[in-house]
């Protein structure tokens with residue numbers, strides 16, 4: 001690790017800001033962050049961050065702040081890593097994520113890191129960039145942007161980074177070696193701040209199914225009810241009649257795909273954070289802000305993975321279609337807003 005890595009980070013909200021902060025504080029990377037709605041505020045004042053790992057900081061700015069994704073052929077120096085920390089909403093995002101980042105990708109060089117929840121998020125990326133490494137980043141952090149540039153991180157940052165299984169790759173073995181080397185390098189740079197817990201993830205599909213036990217159930221149930229992850233634990237009947245049955249469907253799907261997850265995981269997920277923290281899962285925050293929900297990557301993808309093996313998932317289906325209803329309404333509201 002001779003020189004600072006040159007990193008492009010796209011999406012400086014709850015998670016992206018904490019990722020940028022850890023990388024900058026470790027000094028093994030320089031982050032160019034592409035910001036959107038908070039660009040003006042962060043450029044002028046920097047971020048104000050209330051962090052369980054870092055304390056309260058004001059005026060934090062990533063190494064460089066950009067208002068648009070740069071084009072590397074315009075004399076811009078190539079990026080070693082491109083980190084995507086925007087929401088992954090393929091049903092409503094145009095252009096698609098690969099097309100959005102394409103101008104910044106140097107073929108064969110830039111490693112793409114998807115720090116996003118959900119299943120199957122790598123497929124279009126690996127297809128679009130067959131000679132670039134694509135890594136998974138699973139964040140166990142809890143962080144929200146309460147107003148432009150103001151971040152509240154209430155759950156300690158833990159990040160698992162590892163290679164997605166190789167597909168669309170001409171030389172699988174050589175690709176796997178490169179991907180492991182990239183992930184190892186990224187983990188070292190990310191860990192350098194000493195304020196976070198970042199580990200190499202040797203079994204990304206297993207880790208992603210595991211995280212879905214929370215994200216495909218608690219996220220939509222909180223978004224649909226307006227309750228936070230503490231409140232759903234005390235609302236009579238909700239855990240027994242909705243949360244655990246939904247979680248069981250994810251366990252059945254994961255097991256059927258070869259990723260055996262124990263029953264105890266359900267209660268570990270439910271009780272993982274103290275009740276009084278009142279964690280607001282990202283999908284609840286999206287609903288409150290009239291932002292698009294990650295409905296396809298958290299619910300659609302596992303449901304389709306079940307269908308491919310003729311496994312029915314009635315509870316997940318119900319959550320999925322209710323969320324699709326919200327998505328439809330959000331689309332209408334956004335298009336009305338854009339007209340005015």
Ligand SMILES: NC(=O)C1=CN([C@@H]2O[C@H](COP(=O)(O)OP(=O)(O)OC[C@H]3O[C@@H](n4cnc5c(N)ncnc54)[C@H](OP(=O)(O)O)[C@@H]3O)[C@@H](O)[C@H]2O)C=CC1
Pocket residue numbers: 010011012013014015016034035036037038085086087088100115116117139140141142143144145282294
């Ligand atoms: N929040 C959490 O605690 C956790 C979230 N995750 C996952 O992390 C990922 C990020 O979530 P989170 O940080 O909560 O999301 P946020 O909504 O807080 O932040 C996303 C940011 O990306 C920006 N953005 C979106 N599209 C673009 C674009 N084209 N160019 C530049 N910026 C863009 C948004 O800008 P704008 O404001 O303009 O929309 C926003 O600032 C998701 O996949 C989520 O599931 C995982 C673990 C925990």
Ligand SMILES: CC(C)(CO)C(=O)C(=O)O
Pocket residue numbers: 117139140141142155214215219279280281282283
């Ligand atoms: C589980 C949780 C709450 C944080 O790790 C999350 O992934 C989310 O908010 O989407």
